[in-house]
Amino acid sequence: MKNQDFINKLRNSGLRPTKQRIKICEALFNTEKTFHFTVNDLAKMMQKNFNEKISLATVYNTLHAFKKKGYVKEISLGNDKSYFDTNISSHHHFFDTKTNELIDIDSSKVELKNIPNPPKGKSIKDIDIVINVENDSQ
Amino acid sequence: MKNQDFINKLRNSGLRPTKQRIKICEALFNTEKTFHFTVNDLAKMMQKNFNEKISLATVYNTLHAFKKKGYVKEISLGNDKSYFDTNISSHHHFFDTKTNELIDIDSSKVELKNIPNPPKGKSIKDIDIVINVENDSQ
DNA sequence: AATTTACTTTATAATTAGTCTAAAGTAGAA
DNA sequence: TTCTACTTTAGACTAATTATAAAGTAAATT
Structure with a gap:
């Protein structure tokens, strides 16, 4: 996906294509696989991998x-x-309550x-279905 | 249920029957129906309905x-x-995302x-299954 | 193209849920 | 009664999130 596609995507849904939003689109949607993240993860990722310091408040917004x-x-x-x-x-999740790891469940599986x-x-x-899991204590 | 029952219940599970714990037992388990609450709800309830000012930290504990x-x-x-x-x-919940209201789902129903x-x-x-609901916009 | 307007971003302050701490209190054992 | 371990407490602290108010910018208007 090119930048212009993100600009169109944003504009089509009534969001102004600002520099920050376009960069965040790149980070989120120019990937092989989907993924999970926290606001903090994303803020750090923008800085490290995209050389883009974006205010936390903006990331939340x-x-x-x-x-x-x-x-x-x-x-x-x-x-x-x-x-x-x-x-x-539409899909649900395993959640490892010890490690805070999230794992997708294929929607057909549940x-x-x-x-x-x-x-x-x-x-x-x-x-929302969350199946809480824990490592087997061996 | 009498106070002594709560004292036994606590002692049997290895918790010292302190004044605060007994009072909280009364508030939680001397009721007709089960109910949902937040830590804050409970702290306020203790003060209002039981004339018992319990430190928030204790309520959490x-x-x-x-x-x-x-x-x-x-x-x-x-x-x-x-x-x-x-x-x-074992049961699940409806959650009204607008009003933050929680409603039990009979376990046999899902x-x-x-x-x-x-x-x-x-x-x-x-x-955990949470079915998010919203008021019909009429 | 310049101006205007509404929407955005920003740094920072404020808020909120929850945890930590260290001192004072208390249940139960000795 | 005394001792010890467990509890409670107020208040400091932390971390996630939201609010604020000023500066910046996209897009509509002139």
């Missing part, structure tokens, strides 16, 4: 904007910090048997 | 101790604060079709 536009997903864990995922397809009716007046937005 | 003993469950949400649940049976094998060397501790 951008990620929340990208999340709203569906470019990334936020992952719900019982953790103090929040994780983002560039894999936006499915709900019967989805209960939501409380009256409410409708389902999405479903 | 106590809840973590109770969690380790299986008296309460901690619920993983994509939220910044953590929720506890006096319903310790089930995984096939649980994927955990990554090599790891084993499953538990599974």
Whole structure:
């Protein structure tokens, strides 16, 4: 993907293509595989791999904007910090509660048997399944 | 349940029955229905309904101790604060992302079709299913 | 092209959940 | 009763995140 593609992508969804947003797009979407990261991970990555010092507040802003536009997903864990995922397809996660490692579960590998009716007046937005794992104590 | 029962319960699981712990037991387990709460909720509740000013640190300590003993469950949400649940049976939750309201799902109402094998060397501790809901926009 | 406007970024301050600490208190054993 | 280990406490501290207000910039307007 070229820069111009990211510029179009941003513009098409109503986000101004600023230098920072384009760079973050590169970092997130010019990759072979999807990946998980925290806000801090991304801020550091921008500095190290992209020589781009972006204010933390901007990284938060951008990620929340990208999340709203569906470019990334936020992952719900019982953790103090929040994780983002560039894999936006419907899928769930293993979470290693000791190492804080997140691992994708292929969506075909897990499915709900019967989805209960939501409380009256409410409708389902999405479903998060987290399978907490731990290293076998040998 | 009488105070003495809580004292026994605590002692049996190796926790000293201190005044604070007994009071918290009363607040959590002398209820008709199970319920969800945050650490802050509980601290305020102790003060208001039980006239018992308990240091926040103690509330944290106590809840973590109770969690380790299986008296309460901690619920993983994509939220910044953590929720506890006096319903310790295996069950999952609706979560209203707008109001932060948590609603139990009867465990019989939802089930995984096939649980994927955990990554090599790891084993499953538990599974959290959160169904995010929102009020219908009418 | 210059001007204007609204949206963005930035550094920093503020907020918030949660943990740590060290001193004072207390349950239970001796 | 005394001692010891476990608890509680207030308050300092940490880390994640949000708010703020000024400076910068994209894009619309002239």
